[in-house]
Amino acid sequence: MRLGLRASTRRTRTCGGRTTPGVESDEPAGEGVNHSNVPRGALGARVRRVRLERGLTLRDTERQTGVSRSMLSKIERGRASPTATVLGKLAEGLKISISQLIGGPVAIARRHPVLLRVKNQPVFRVARTGFERRSLSPVGRGRTVDLVVNILPPxxxxxxxxxxxxxxxxxxxxxxxxxQLVLGRRKFKLGAGDAIFYGADVGHRFDNPSATDPAVFYIVIDYSRVG
Structure with a gap:
């Protein structure tokens, strides 16, 4: 079944693996994420709006997310793009999902179908590695499940x-x-057709061990048990 997704096979420098705990350091603008259909300025404005809705200062947000105030300021002003790690820290620290943070169609009435055409699905793409995350579910208050499809180059x-x-x-x-799913200290190797269910309240990352083929994988994120 064709989904209108293109898997990048561009060979680029391997992303540096694990990140260092603590406050996220600054990185040059434009080297993090290239939002193909989510403008950098729109993402920054959304981060600022969510922060202000929660009554948080930049210092408060730095403390809650582990992202430095200087990087937060650059993101909010559209001067820098976050990496996947930084975006995840922002979402968790602000207690929303990544899909809610990058935006997308809003499901207002649950009983009515919400059609998401490919061109309207928010895409988060890391320019340096080619890692792509596409949101396949609408956002909105009360929604407890997120569906995303990811493409990770060789x-x-x-x-x-x-x-x-x-x-x-x-x-x-x-x-x-x-x-390869790295879940805390455990590693799981998966192939086409394999599936895995896990608690996501530990650090995790996704690696593509292949030298030639992109990995395409779907994730259903369930927030229904969050207190």
Whole structure:
């Protein structure tokens, strides 16, 4: 079944694996994420709006997310793009999902179908590695499940995602290629057709061990057990 997704096979330098705990250091603008249909300025404005809605200063947000005030300021002003790791820290620290942070169609009435055409699905793409995350579910208050599809080029890593809130569960299914899931200190090797269910309240990352083929994998993120 064709989904209108293109897996990048561009060979780039391998992403550096694990991240260092603590405050996220600054990085040059434009080297993090290239939001193909989520403008950098729009993402920054959304981060600022969520922060202000919660009554947080930049210092408060730095403390809650582990992202430095200087980087937060650059992101909010559209001067820098976050990596996948930074975006994950922002979402968890602000207690929303990544899909809610990058935006997308809003499901207002649950009983009515919400059609998401490919062109309207928010895409988060890391320019340096080619890692791509596409949101397939609408956002909105009261929604407790997120569906995303990811494309990870050969030899690349997603970078480490911070632990989700306690109670968050993920179901991952590999559609094509090979994938290594690093879940805390445990590693799981998966191939096309394999699936795994796990608690996502630990640090985790996704690596593609193949030298030739991209990995395509779906993740269902369940927030229904979050207190």
């Amino acid at each position: 030899g690349q890593s997603s970078g480490e995602f911070p632990p989700h809130r306690a109670g968050v569960r993920e179901t991952l299914a590999v559609s094509a290629g090979q994938l």
